[in-house]
Structures are given as structure tokens and as C-alpha cells.
Amino acid sequence: MDPVLLLVQALNGLQLGVMLFLLAAGLTLVFGIMNLVNLAHGSLYMVGAYLMAAFQGWTGSFVAALLLAVPATLLVGVAVELIVLRRLYDRDHLDQVLGTFGLILFFNELVRVIWGPAALFVAMPSALSGTVALLPGAPYPVYRLVIIGAGLLVAAFLSWLVTQTRTGMLIRAGASNPIMVAALGVDIRLLFTLVFGLGAALAGLAGALAAPLLSVESAMGDGVLILTFVVIVIGGIGSIRGAFVAAVLVGIVDTVGRAFLPILLREIFNRQVANAAGPALASMLIYLLMAAILAFRPRGLFGARG
Amino acid sequence: MRVSAIDRPRIAVFALFGLLALVPVYSGLFDQPFYLTLFARVMIFALAAVSLDLVLGFGGMVSFGHAAYLGVGAYAVGILAYHGVDSVPIRWGVAILASAAVALFIGAVSLRTSGMYFIMITLAFAQMLFYLAVSLKAYGGDDGLPIARRGTIGPIDLNNGTQLYYLILILLAATLTLAHRVVGSRFGRALEGAKWNERRAIALGIAPYRYRLVAFVISGTVCGLAGALLATLTSFVSPSYMAWTRSGEVIVMVVLGGMATLTGPIIGAVVLLVLEEILATLTIHWMLILGPILILVVLFARRGLWGWIAGDRHG
Amino acid sequence: MVEPLLTVAGVIKRFGGIAASDGVDLAIAAGECHAVIGPNGAGKTTLIAEISGELLPDAGRIVFDGADITHGPAPRRARAGLARSFQVTCLIPSFTALENAMLAIQARQGHSFRFWRAARADPSLKEPAMEVLARVGLGGRAKVPVGALAHGEQRALEIGLALALEPRLLLLDEPMAGMGPVDAARMIELLDGLKGSVAMLLVEHDMDAVFRLADRISVLVYGKVIASGRPEEVRADAEVKRAYLGEAA
Structure with a gap:
């Protein structure tokens, strides 16, 4: 196996991992603290990407667009929380699934109405569009490294927020025991809105950062939402640390698996079998990983509650 | 009033099936073959919705991955047809066995968890099978796989739309009858008891996991049959049969029609799919309307249509 | 000893x-x-x-x-x-008193993997269930949904469900x-x-x-x-x- 290729794929996996972490960190808190199954989190990711495209078209600047898109997504998230989700906190999970499923249908169509059915593209800032040689003969796109850096920065910030501040202490307590936090006399509604806004901003950031790498289109958040679910299930609901470990694990296993599993199978089976089974198995890898982890730990690696 | 309160559910079921039985007549008289296909499709999804009601309504298991069994059943038919197996009983038999096996695996893993974990895991497994279908380039991958001939069962020629329609209607009626037996049996009582109060069921010596797993497999099997019918009706299979929004739609049918009522989900399927058709003729952006309708149904009309039709007996 | x-x-x-x-x-x-x-x-x-x-x-x-x-x-x-009653009443709320007792009888009679016969009308469940209800003084309240029973009646049914298991x-x-x-x-x-x-x-x-x-x-x-x-x-x-x-x- 080519070590340079392995390094490149591992970095690609890490990049996918930090992206998933940005989505999972907010969502796992929403699940844990508000006991709310929010399917519309992927929609916020999509909204972030669309707003990024719109603001870039308007300002012509990547940085300005990013600085506008993230708070704008936060506002969209808070509006959704106030108008719809707030009414779903006391409902059972099935109602939450259906209500937020309705939100997804709505948002997926709304972006088509506003921006048309064709995919939009977001330009990378020219300063970040080049490559850098990690090792001699191993060029790697700078932008992807920037995403990894940004993701790790956010992880560090969240880790500080959750472990070092009073708000963070409430968030942690809320994730493992929401009733107790309410009993402490904390304004739980405010905490909910705050956490939801934080999650929305992180989802928007993920969408905005991913926009130059993908085509921005309707339903782009759906697939990534389910990957985020896999991350949360593996990490354990309500655990930011679990979300981080699981996101990196899923990102790397998925990316490296897709790159190397077909090659690996070719060593064992004949070419025809390997070519057919390789991609199929690679596409199932993270789900099988999830099943295997659940077989031993039904509440995920760091999960406290179901 | 008193008499009608007792008989209303029965009258409603007969009326429903009577109307469904008349669709081919209407479509023949007015030369509207579109209705024949639409309602055949409606009944297939009704079958899927009834199967989901078994786990969702009676077992309390929020499976967000029932499209997976539709897909497995459909792909079993498609792949066998691709390899030249023309026997419909073999095609459908394999579809049923394959979906039962998949439901057994997914259920055995997923039922170790509950609540949100269960929802997300069933969804994730369905997505796994979706991507598996996409990656099967030999069977059309993303583009799907056409089926050359629908085939025949004894004297029934499935290439004839009307004959296929009535076969589907009979299978739906038979499934509904069977499902009523199952939920009224000892098995059904144990399942429902564990749904309402798991702790109590355990204290009585009922191990919920086993009953739930069996219900899950029964449900997946019926849903796999629906998938086989869908592939037969459309003469086509594609990964889109397993799209996660499809799983969501089936849940909507169950809740809209009325959970734990069995007949309600059939009505939910009729209403949802007909509503989609109507909205689609009004605007291409019909999802913009359907989404908020769903939210309003969840917020304000949770009891389902069946409770209203059947006189609230099941409220 | x-x-x-x-x-x-x-x-x-x-x-x-x-x-x-x-x-x-x-x-x-x-x-x-x-x-x-x-x-x-x-x-x-x-x-x-x-x-x-x-x-x-x-x-x-x-x-x-x-x-x-x-x-x-x-x-x-x-x-x-080994049968138990709970400190906080733990019954099946949407079932009637009789249905609760019948579920207990059904559980005692072995596994419930029987899919065809209607359980509600089964005399081999109903009769022993009625006996149990009578034993705990709920003979006249069989058809009442558990949610509508008085607190004392619910407590009695708790004991009844345990007794229905014929425990040691x-x-x-x-x-x-x-x-x-x-x-x-x-x-x-x-x-x-x-x-x-x-x-x-x-x-x-x-x-x-x-x-x-x-x-x-x-x-x-x-x-x-x-x-x-x-x-x-x-x-x-x-x-x-x-x-x-x-x-x-």
C-alpha cells in the first residue's frame, strides 16, 4: 500500500470527520438536552451552504460571505426553534420525527423556489485554492487543511466552553439530566434556545465551509444528516467528546475504506469479485462499524442516556 | 346512533374495499388507465403502512427504515428477473425470505437499543442498503434495473393491469385480516402490553425483546412483499425505493390514518398519495405545501383519520 | 435445617x-x-x-x-x-383490569408465541383472570380501564397480577x-x-x-x-x- 496515498486519504477522512463533528456536536446536544429528535439539522447545513453562495454572489468576498452566512443560519435556526420545535419538546419522539420531517420537505423545496433547481457553486478564495507539499511528491489542497484546522479550532472552543464555563456546566448537566437542571431554577427555555442556536451556527459553518467542495443543491443535507446520526449513535447521545471521537472515526473509516477496501479485496479474491464487492462493502463499512459497536455498547462509546 | 357506533368501523372497511374494487371499473369505463396504476400503487403502500403499524402502533417501535424492506423485496424480484428467473412464485418467495432475513438482522441489532437510538439506527441501516444498491453497478447502480416481464401466476397474467390490480387488492385484504388476528392473539397482547409498560411486562415474565423481534420480522416480511409488488407493478427497481424520505412517507401514512388501527394506515396511504397527486397538479413546488401540512397534522390532529371515521372507538 | x-x-x-x-x-x-x-x-x-x-x-x-x-x-x-408488586403502581394503563389480569395469566401459561386465536375471548385466560380479580376484591370492576380505577383498587390489582403468576x-x-x-x-x-x-x-x-x-x-x-x-x-x-x-x- 502506498504510504503517501494512505496519508492523503487519512487527511481526507479527517476532513470529513471534522465536518461531521461540526454537525454532530450541535445535534447531539439538542438530542441530549432537549430530548428532541431533530431531522431538520441537515436542512440548516444546506441553508448555510446556500446563504454562503448567496452572500458570496452579493459581496464577492469569501470571508465576508462566511461571516454573514454563519450568523444568518443561526437566525434561521432560532426562528425554526421558536416557531415549530418549541411546540415539539413535550411530544413523543414520533411526533418530533414527523414534524421535523415536514420541515425538511419544506426547506428542500424552499431553496428550489428561491434559488432555482440548478446547483450553485461557491468559489474558493484564491489564496487557499492551491496545494501544499506535505511530503515530497504529496501535494495536498490547502483549503482542506484549512477546514481541518477550523474544525479542530471549533472542537477546542467547544471543549473549553463545555468544561470551563458555567454555561458549559449547565449544558453538560442538561445533557445527562435535564430534569435536574430545570430543578436548579435555570431558565431552561433560554438554555434550549441558546444550545439550538449554537447547533444551528455550527451546522451553518459546516455548510458554508463545505460549499466550495460540493455543489450546493436541494436535499444536500439529507445524506450528511444520516451520517451525522451514525456519528451520534456511535459516540453516544449528549456527549461532545463522543461526537468528536466518532466523527473522526467515521470520517477516516469511510474515506480510507472506500479507497483501500477494493484494493485489499483484490489481494484475496479474483479481480471480478473484488471489483463488484469492494465498492459495495466499502459503502456499508461505517454502518457495519456502527452495528458492531452497538452490539457491545448499546448506548454508544460515551453515551449516558437513551 | 348506537347501532351505527358499533357498526361504523365495519361499514367503513367494507366501503373502503368496495371503492378500491370499483377503481378498475371506473378506469375502464372512462378510459383512465392512470387511476388503475395510481391506486395499485396506493394499495402497495397501504400494505407497507399496515406492516409498519404492526411495529409502530402495536409494538411502539419507531422504525424509520421501512423503505429498506420495500427495496429488498423489489431488488429480489429485479435481480431474479435479470438472471432470467420468470417464475413469479419464486421471485416473490425469495423477496419475502430475503426481507425477513434482513429484518431479522436489522431488528436483532436495533432492538438492543430504544428511543432515539432505535430511530436513528433503523434509519442508518436503511441508508446502508440504499448505498449498497447504488454501488451494485451490475444491477444498474444509480439508474436502476428494468424488469422485462411481469410474469404469470397460474391463470393470472400480471401483465394485465386489471388482474394485477385485483391480486394486489386481495393480498391487501388478506394481510389486513391476518394482521387483525395477530394483534388480537396472545402474541399481539404481549407485544402491546410491553409497549405500554415494559417494566410490568418484564415483571410478568414476558421478555419484550423476543416479541418485538418477531413482530419486526413479520412486519419486514410483509413490507418486502409490498416491495415485490411494487417492482412488479412498475417493472422497474431503483435505489430510490429505499430513499429515506420513503420511510418517512410510510410513517406519515400510519400516523395520518391512525396508529394501532390497521385500517387507518390504509386510509392514510390513500389520502397522502392522492393528496400528493392533487398538489402536484397545482404546483411543481407541492412539497412546500405538504411539509407545513405535516407539521400542522402533528401539532393539531394527532388522533388520525380512522378515529374520526370509526367514531372514535379506538381514540 | x-x-x-x-x-x-x-x-x-x-x-x-x-x-x-x-x-x-x-x-x-x-x-x-x-x-x-x-x-x-x-x-x-x-x-x-x-x-x-x-x-x-x-x-x-x-x-x-x-x-x-x-x-x-x-x-x-x-x-x-418470583412475582413482585411495585412501590409506584405499575399497570398497563390502556388495558382494563381484566385485560391486565389476562395478560398475567397468559404469561404464566408459557410463551405467547401464538398468533391466531383471539386472546380476548379465550376462556382459558378469562376464567382464571376473573378468579384472580375476585380474590383481590375486584370481581365487579373487571371491565374498567385501569386508569379509571381508584388508587386502592389499582394497588389491589398490583397484588392480583403478582398472584396471577402463582408465585412461590x-x-x-x-x-x-x-x-x-x-x-x-x-x-x-x-x-x-x-x-x-x-x-x-x-x-x-x-x-x-x-x-x-x-x-x-x-x-x-x-x-x-x-x-x-x-x-x-x-x-x-x-x-x-x-x-x-x-x-x-
Whole structure:
């Protein structure tokens, strides 16, 4: 196996991992603290990407667009929380699934109405569009490294927020025991809105950062939402640390698996079998990983509650 | 009033099936073959919705991955047809066995968890099978796989739309009858008891996991049959049969029609799919309307249509 | 000496730093009514949960009817003859009293993997279920949904469901909880009538009930049995007086 290729794929996996972490960190808190199954989190990711495209078209600047898109997504998230989700906190999970499923249908169509059915593209800032040689003969796109850096920065910030501040202490307590936090006399509604806004901003950031790498289109958040679910299930609901470990694990296993599993199978089976089974198995890898982890730990690696 | 309160559910079921039985007549008289296909499709999804009601309504298991069994059943038919197996009983038999096996695996893993974990895991497994279908380039991958001939069962020629329609209607009626037996049996009582109060069921010596797993497999099997019918009706299979929004739609049918009522989900399927058709003729952006309708149904009309039709007996 | 029906030996269960069971030893003979008393937080409910299988102890052994059940699953223990009633009423709310009892009968009769025959009309379920309801004084309330039963009736049905399993040992977690004097008297009478036919482990705060019903009493304080014996011995025990009865009297 080519070590340079392995390094490149591992970095690609890490990049996918930090992206998933940005989505999972907010969502796992929403699940844990508000006991709310929010399917519309992927929609916020999509909204972030669309707003990024719109603001870039308007300002012509990547940085300005990013600085506008993230708070704008936060506002969209808070509006959704106030108008719809707030009414779903006391409902059972099935109602939450259906209500937020309705939100997804709505948002997926709304972006088509506003921006048309064709995919939009977001330009990378020219300063970040080049490559850098990690090792001699191993060029790697700078932008992807920037995403990894940004993701790790956010992880560090969240880790500080959750472990070092009073708000963070409430968030942690809320994730493992929401009733107790309410009993402490904390304004739980405010905490909910705050956490939801934080999650929305992180989802928007993920969408905005991913926009130059993908085509921005309707339903782009759906697939990534389910990957985020896999991350949360593996990490354990309500655990930011679990979300981080699981996101990196899923990102790397998925990316490296897709790159190397077909090659690996070719060593064992004949070419025809390997070519057919390789991609199929690679596409199932993270789900099988999830099943295997659940077989031993039904509440995920760091999960406290179901 | 008193008499009608007792008989209303029965009258409603007969009326429903009577109307469904008349669709081919209407479509023949007015030369509207579109209705024949639409309602055949409606009944297939009704079958899927009834199967989901078994786990969702009676077992309390929020499976967000029932499209997976539709897909497995459909792909079993498609792949066998691709390899030249023309026997419909073999095609459908394999579809049923394959979906039962998949439901057994997914259920055995997923039922170790509950609540949100269960929802997300069933969804994730369905997505796994979706991507598996996409990656099967030999069977059309993303583009799907056409089926050359629908085939025949004894004297029934499935290439004839009307004959296929009535076969589907009979299978739906038979499934509904069977499902009523199952939920009224000892098995059904144990399942429902564990749904309402798991702790109590355990204290009585009922191990919920086993009953739930069996219900899950029964449900997946019926849903796999629906998938086989869908592939037969459309003469086509594609990964889109397993799209996660499809799983969501089936849940909507169950809740809209009325959970734990069995007949309600059939009505939910009729209403949802007909509503989609109507909205689609009004605007291409019909999802913009359907989404908020769903939210309003969840917020304000949770009891389902069946409770209203059947006189609230099941409220 | 006759082998006891239930033996609890050195059972330990910790939650964080707190030991809810700190080496509990207990033996209950067949047919004996054995009361466990102690202040709130002494670990009484934990003990019942460990015996019924809802919680698994960290250490120690639980032997029922000659078989080690320490780590056995809860449903199997119920089928082996260990029935319990809950401190907070735990019934199937959408079922009627009769349907609750019928489910219990159905569970006692073996597995429920029977898919065809209508359970609701099955006389082999209905008749024994009606007998059980009559036994706990609910014969006339069979068709009432559990949610519409009075508190005392719900408590009686709790006992009824346990009896429907025809257990060898009844685990009763505060059967008199939240009852007025009339209901409590009725419950004492009901339990008194069961004495001898089935062994009971009775956790109860109502001391009148305890001293009226119990053949033996164990006193649990901070997860340890500090005294065990016949009611008059326990009543006379100085340590018990200091630790428990003193504060109640």
C-alpha cells in the first residue's frame, strides 16, 4: 500500500470527520438536552451552504460571505426553534420525527423556489485554492487543511466552553439530566434556545465551509444528516467528546475504506469479485462499524442516556 | 346512533374495499388507465403502512427504515428477473425470505437499543442498503434495473393491469385480516402490553425483546412483499425505493390514518398519495405545501383519520 | 435445617460512592412472611430490584429454590416463581383490569408465541383472570380501564397480577403506599389471607401492618441488615430502637 496515498486519504477522512463533528456536536446536544429528535439539522447545513453562495454572489468576498452566512443560519435556526420545535419538546419522539420531517420537505423545496433547481457553486478564495507539499511528491489542497484546522479550532472552543464555563456546566448537566437542571431554577427555555442556536451556527459553518467542495443543491443535507446520526449513535447521545471521537472515526473509516477496501479485496479474491464487492462493502463499512459497536455498547462509546 | 357506533368501523372497511374494487371499473369505463396504476400503487403502500403499524402502533417501535424492506423485496424480484428467473412464485418467495432475513438482522441489532437510538439506527441501516444498491453497478447502480416481464401466476397474467390490480387488492385484504388476528392473539397482547409498560411486562415474565423481534420480522416480511409488488407493478427497481424520505412517507401514512388501527394506515396511504397527486397538479413546488401540512397534522390532529371515521372507538 | 426458599448472601450494589446494598444477607423460608423495614434510603427498593432482576448486584449471591439467579434475566425469574408488586403502581394503563389480569395469566401459561386465536375471548385466560380479580376484591370492576380505577383498587390489582403468576415468593414493595386507613385495612386483610400459601418479602413503612403480618423481620440500615428475628425480638432490640424505631415512635 502506498504510504503517501494512505496519508492523503487519512487527511481526507479527517476532513470529513471534522465536518461531521461540526454537525454532530450541535445535534447531539439538542438530542441530549432537549430530548428532541431533530431531522431538520441537515436542512440548516444546506441553508448555510446556500446563504454562503448567496452572500458570496452579493459581496464577492469569501470571508465576508462566511461571516454573514454563519450568523444568518443561526437566525434561521432560532426562528425554526421558536416557531415549530418549541411546540415539539413535550411530544413523543414520533411526533418530533414527523414534524421535523415536514420541515425538511419544506426547506428542500424552499431553496428550489428561491434559488432555482440548478446547483450553485461557491468559489474558493484564491489564496487557499492551491496545494501544499506535505511530503515530497504529496501535494495536498490547502483549503482542506484549512477546514481541518477550523474544525479542530471549533472542537477546542467547544471543549473549553463545555468544561470551563458555567454555561458549559449547565449544558453538560442538561445533557445527562435535564430534569435536574430545570430543578436548579435555570431558565431552561433560554438554555434550549441558546444550545439550538449554537447547533444551528455550527451546522451553518459546516455548510458554508463545505460549499466550495460540493455543489450546493436541494436535499444536500439529507445524506450528511444520516451520517451525522451514525456519528451520534456511535459516540453516544449528549456527549461532545463522543461526537468528536466518532466523527473522526467515521470520517477516516469511510474515506480510507472506500479507497483501500477494493484494493485489499483484490489481494484475496479474483479481480471480478473484488471489483463488484469492494465498492459495495466499502459503502456499508461505517454502518457495519456502527452495528458492531452497538452490539457491545448499546448506548454508544460515551453515551449516558437513551 | 348506537347501532351505527358499533357498526361504523365495519361499514367503513367494507366501503373502503368496495371503492378500491370499483377503481378498475371506473378506469375502464372512462378510459383512465392512470387511476388503475395510481391506486395499485396506493394499495402497495397501504400494505407497507399496515406492516409498519404492526411495529409502530402495536409494538411502539419507531422504525424509520421501512423503505429498506420495500427495496429488498423489489431488488429480489429485479435481480431474479435479470438472471432470467420468470417464475413469479419464486421471485416473490425469495423477496419475502430475503426481507425477513434482513429484518431479522436489522431488528436483532436495533432492538438492543430504544428511543432515539432505535430511530436513528433503523434509519442508518436503511441508508446502508440504499448505498449498497447504488454501488451494485451490475444491477444498474444509480439508474436502476428494468424488469422485462411481469410474469404469470397460474391463470393470472400480471401483465394485465386489471388482474394485477385485483391480486394486489386481495393480498391487501388478506394481510389486513391476518394482521387483525395477530394483534388480537396472545402474541399481539404481549407485544402491546410491553409497549405500554415494559417494566410490568418484564415483571410478568414476558421478555419484550423476543416479541418485538418477531413482530419486526413479520412486519419486514410483509413490507418486502409490498416491495415485490411494487417492482412488479412498475417493472422497474431503483435505489430510490429505499430513499429515506420513503420511510418517512410510510410513517406519515400510519400516523395520518391512525396508529394501532390497521385500517387507518390504509386510509392514510390513500389520502397522502392522492393528496400528493392533487398538489402536484397545482404546483411543481407541492412539497412546500405538504411539509407545513405535516407539521400542522402533528401539532393539531394527532388522533388520525380512522378515529374520526370509526367514531372514535379506538381514540 | 430446611433449605430456605430464597437466600441473599453478601449482596453489594454501589451507585457512585454510595452503597445501596452493603453486604445484605437474608433468608426466607417457604411460606414465610418476611418483612424488611428501615428508614428511607436504607436500600429496600434496591434489594427488591436485585432479587427480581431489575438491577444486577456488583457482588454477592442470590439463590432461589436451589438455583443461583444472581445474574439471571428478570423475565426468567418471574417465570420461575418470583412475582413482585411495585412501590409506584405499575399497570398497563390502556388495558382494563381484566385485560391486565389476562395478560398475567397468559404469561404464566408459557410463551405467547401464538398468533391466531383471539386472546380476548379465550376462556382459558378469562376464567382464571376473573378468579384472580375476585380474590383481590375486584370481581365487579373487571371491565374498567385501569386508569379509571381508584388508587386502592389499582394497588389491589398490583397484588392480583403478582398472584396471577402463582408465585412461590411475592416481593411486595410498599403495598400500602399512599393508602387511606380503609384501603390499608383491606390490604392487610388480603395479605393476611395469603399467609402460608405463598412466601412474602414485605417492604412496608406501616408498622401496624408489619407487626401484624410478619413472621420474621429484618432491619435494613444503610444497605446492611442490622437485626433479624421474630417481631418481638426485633421490637426489643436496642440497636434497632436507636437506628430506626426510635425515630418513628
